[in-house]
Amino acid sequence: MDKPIIDDELWKRIEHLLPQPKARREKYPGRKPVPDRAALNGIVFVLRTGLRWRDLPAEMGCGSGVTCWRRLRDWQQAGVWDRLHELLLAELRGAGQIDLSRVIVDSSSVRAIGAGPKTGPNPVDRARPGSKHHVATDANGVPLSIILTGANRHDITQLLPLIDAIPAIRGIRGRPLQKPQVVYADRGYDSEPHRQRLRDRGINPILAKRRTVHGSGLGKYRWVVERTHAWFHNFHHLRIRYEQLATIHEAFLKLAACMICWNTLQRSAQAF
Structure with a gap:
């Protein structure tokens, strides 16, 4: 080639x-x-x-x-993808492309071919084996952290781990960024104890409540994470989990996150 x-x-x-x-x-x-x-x-x-x-x-x-x-x-x-992700996030912050005024979390389920670690019966796919990609993005849709679990794990179980997994983002002089001001999430994350834990960390939780009418207005903030999931699924190997070893699928996820950050950095450079 x-x-x-x-x-x-x-x-x-x-x-x-x-x-x-x-x-x-x-x-x-x-x-x-x-x-x-x-x-x-x-x-x-x-x-x-x-x-x-x-x-x-x-x-x-x-x-x-x-x-x-x-x-x-x-x-x-060896932790190559984690370090590359932190490096690219720092460059994005230096280019003014990181906005931690809010963080949006969401998950998407994918079918898994065969069993393996971090798979489980998918409740939205007739209990076939599947996995979940849990993602936290900044206000621009840049992926900040990503976690792999079985498809039967509830979204709320990964809310705090996603926030904790956000690396310290450097890139400019001064204190690195890590803690968002606000966290947005859909009804799957409705939990008063988790709201309180976020408040204890100085983070304002805006989590949609179950059994309420649609039209909360959160969609104008949450759409970026849906777009980020679409970016991940542009990598065809992530649409279905083929790898039985969870570490290999996680490596692909982290490499894809790095590629998304690199593409965002390239677009920002072309804008000037």
Whole structure:
């Protein structure tokens, strides 16, 4: 493929975050390993297209699907995607693209092919195995934190973990941002104890109440998280959970969040 999937500017940010490869033996070093950038191209290609690992085109030069899978696993264990996410959030804040005046939380369910950790009977899919993507975004729809659970986990159980998982966002001089002023959520998060816990943290909870008429007006704030879920589902590999290992699916989720942040940063740069 002529054009690399990961452009040069993004690769510069990723390259120094990757763990150093093991030293090769001087005698009988074995086959030369696939370059990290080539393996990352293969990983992102699978993420975007939903292709099976074994069907990666040989002409991409990324080695076998097993090689790419192992790199994704190792980089996830090394915390590469978490650090990249924090780096991109800091750049977005420096560009004036982070707004923590409000945070919006929501979840979406996806079918899981087979059982595995963090799957469960999906109540909206005839109890077939499924998982939930719980997402918290800022006022602009930038993904701040994402959590994977089984599809049978109630949304409210992840409200506080999502808020706690928001990293400290630097990017400009002064104290880093981490705590939102307001949290918006739909009726699935209606819980008075959780409202009080948010208030105890100095956060104003605006959570829709169950058994009330529609027309609360929260839609004019909450639509951004629905758009963010759509951005995640533009990565075809996230529409259905194919990976039995939860860590691999979580790695894809975090990599997708980084790609969304990078695309937002690119759009903001083009606007000037």
